[in-house]
Amino acid sequence: MMDNGTTASRKTKDRGCFCVCVLVAMLEIKTAKTRKGKRELEKRAPKLVESSKKTLILHGTKTSAVLNAVLAQIYQLKKDNAVKFSRKNENVKPFEAGGETSLEFFSLKTDCSIFVYGSHSKKRPDNLVIGRTYDHHIYDLVEIGVENFKPMESFCYDKKLAPKEGSKPFIVFIGEGFEAVQELKHLKEVLLDLLRGEVVENLNLAGVDRAYVCAAVSPNRVFFTHCALRLKKSGTVVPRMKLEEVGPSMDFVVRRHRPPNESLRKEAMKTTREKPKKKEKNVKKDELQGKIGSIYIPDQKLGEMALPNKAKGVKRERREAKRKNLTDENPSKRKKEDS
Amino acid sequence: MEMEDEKRSNFDVDLGNLMAFDSYHTFPSETPLSREELMKQCLLKGTHLVQAIADALFTLPSTQDVDGPLVTLPPPLTKLPRAKHLPKPKPPTKWEAFAKKKGIQKRKKDKIVYDEQSGTWKRRFGYDRANDEDAVPIIEAKPTDDPKDDPFAKRKENKKKRIEKQEKNRLQNLKEAAKFGALPSHVQLAATALPITGTQAAPKKVTKDELGNVAGIAATATASGGKFDKKLAGEKPQQHQGKYRKFLPVVEGSGIGSQEREQTEKILNKIISKNSHDILNVEKAVRMHNVKKEKKRRSEKGKASPTDRKLKTQKKSFKKGSFKKGKANGK
Numbered sequence: 283m284m285d286n287g288t289t290a291s292r293k294t295k296d297r298g299c300f301c302v303c304v305l306v307a308m309l310e311i312k313t314a315k316t317r318k319g320k321r322e323l324e325k326r327a328p329k330l331v332e333s334s335k336k337t338l339i340l341h342g343t344k345t346s347a348v349l350n351a352v353l354a355q356i357y358q359l360k361k362d363n364a365v366k367f368s369r370k371n372e373n374v375k376p377f378e379a380g381g382e383t384s385l386e387f388f389s390l391k392t393d394c395s396i397f398v399y400g401s402h403s404k405k406r407p408d409n410l411v412i413g414r415t416y417d418h419h420i421y422d423l424v425e426i427g428v429e430n431f432k433p434m435e436s437f438c439y440d441k442k443l444a445p446k447e448g449s450k451p452f453i454v455f456i457g458e459g460f461e462a463v464q465e466l467k468h469l470k471e472v473l474l475d476l477l478r479g480e481v482v483e484n485l486n487l488a489g490v491d492r493a494y495v496c497a498a499v500s501p502n503r504v505f506f507t508h509c510a511l512r513l514k515k516s517g518t519v520v521p522r523m524k525l526e527e528v529g530p531s532m533d534f535v536v537r538r539h540r541p542p543n544e545s546l547r548k549e550a551m552k553t554t555r556e557k558p559k560k561k562e563k564n565v566k567k568d569e570l571q572g573k574i575g576s577i578y579i580p581d582q583k584l585g586e587m588a589l590p591n592k593a594k595g596v597k598r599e600r601r602e603a604k605r606k607n608l609t610d611e612n613p614s615k616r617k618k619e620d621s
Numbered sequence: 622m623e624m625e626d627e628k629r630s631n632f633d634v635d636l637g638n639l640m641a642f643d644s645y646h647t648f649p650s651e652t653p654l655s656r657e658e659l660m661k662q663c664l665l666k667g668t669h670l671v672q673a674i675a676d677a678l679f680t681l682p683s684t685q686d687v688d689g690p691l692v693t694l695p696p697p698l699t700k701l702p703r704a705k706h707l708p709k710p711k712p713p714t715k716w717e718a719f720a721k722k723k724g725i726q727k728r729k730k731d732k733i734v735y736d737e738q739s740g741t742w743k744r745r746f747g748y749d750r751a752n753d754e755d756a757v758p759i760i761e762a763k764p765t766d767d768p769k770d771d772p773f774a775k776r777k778e779n780k781k782k783r784i785e786k787q788e789k790n791r792l793q794n795l796k797e798a799a800k801f802g803a804l805p806s807h808v809q810l811a812a813t814a815l816p817i818t819g820t821q822a823a824p825k826k827v828t829k830d831e832l833g834n835v836a837g838i839a840a841t842a843t844a845s846g847g848k849f850d851k852k853l854a855g856e857k858p859q860q861h862q863g864k865y866r867k868f869l870p871v872v873e874g875s876g877i878g879s880q881e882r883e884q885t886e887k888i889l890n891k892i893i894s895k896n897s898h899d900i901l902n903v904e905k906a907v908r909m910h911n912v913k914k915e916k917k918r919r920s921e922k923g924k925a926s927p928t929d930r931k932l933k934t935q936k937k938s939f940k941k942g943s944f945k946k947g948k949a950n951g952k
Contacts, residue, residue, distance in 0.1 A: 311792060312809040320807040327806030328705035335704050395704035417705055430656070453640040454670040456663060461644045470642075475701050478638045485639075487679065488689025495667035499648045505663055511671065520679040523671045525664055542702070550702035 326393050330558045334480035338394035340367040342401035349400045355530045362448035365392045376411050390418040416550045422542040424472050427535040434529040443510040445492035452493035459498030465536045507531035632673045637697030641670040709803040714794040
């Protein structure tokens, strides 16, 4: 190597015309320094089967009291899987070119792939932008205005009914608008993604306690409310469901929307048949004996084991009687000595 | 009842997401309802839909658990986009490619190996490992060895080289993996600074302190020596505050007074001693040379004469010689 280098340089010198400089970008291997950091990074890595999407809730430079409450209550609904920013964000303008860089950065840092952004202006009062990201780049956006907002506190109901944090909700969409109107169809998908919580395989039927109702009342308006479920006896296996409004409830007025890029959509919808391999533990394969599994057997506590028949000497009454005799004998002996 | 059944069949129920969708219901637009009525209608309709989900959900086969009946949900029907791309397969490393080509298969190695030197079983790798080349305390020299180079140093260097090579190969494989977007999640390849042209090594990283010093020096490059500059938050004060030179008193005296003279003399002496070969007294040199020559000739003559030698030996044996002789006789 060295020889080659020197000869090459000599050649260039002989020619005496120019020197060739090859710029090699020096690369450095950076790994997580702590085990905890490594685990965190592994958690964030792309997976074959994804866990639920985290939600980022943030607002722009100006918000109204209504919007503050809306964001806070959305956060409360999604508390188990959401991050809320409390400061103003000047550079976040999802629909404008260049206004998304900051948002994408936040999405990367917090590992969130759905965001709810609130802003308030004269042109668009009480504005909510719900969007999703793919690979921490904006995938699609829906803008809605909030009207007729009724906070959780304004509903009175039996507090026993209050839905528990992180429970899997029922989601109900009503109205043909969700199929006929493009914007609403898009909104339905985004709302489903936002509200559905974790995709689970096993569900505990005793833990079913909440439902979201979305109704397309007109082509650009959606009524949204959050209800608690009351399961009543019906005489059959299926209980009779009763909805009890617990709030928040509000109207969404559809404003701008940006559907996903077709190629990006195709890319994002990809799934695989293959399932993540689970590590096979405690199983050995032997050529002669075939498959051998090892099982853990807890320690046999021989000392505490009940014996089938106790020997005479071990019996408690005998032992106690013996001890009694000993104590009886001693005073008598003393007496003898005294006399 | 029949009406309800008919309605229920119209609902789309996605049990995986616990979602129901009624795409046939229309809200009257010509005669707008009051808000109260509208909400009531929504809730009523919602109850129907929730009931539809419950009908499907509660009839699923369930297993009893401590907390309640458990139900296995079918996978969701509505397809939603992924949050991140599918994990990409890792390209084979150079060794893996080579091994495949040659048909080399992975073999499991024992954790514990027989150590020939100590005659015991030891771990294959790590601290106190078996057959550790580096732990050999004596290296036997061969007749072909060059006596100048240190075999221990050489061994150390070889090890260093091996590690470097491995590190290089690792980086190369990771670069290849990065091309396919299949880097392990906990590894990042960060570009360091570009090398200075003509050199291979990456430039040394400048430490925070060094940068601070440089900033301090640069700050003094104003007419006032940086005295009136606005300081940034966290900026260091300038390095040299006050005077650089110190002038000693020229008037002679004791203590500090004599220092000035000493200093100049010292410098003068240094200069003179350095350039002494220039200042050559030819006459003196010739004379000294002659004297030396004379002395040499004389001493050679003295050695040649036996009488001189005798005298000298006698002189020497005055004290110690007699003592030694006595000792020898005693023995």
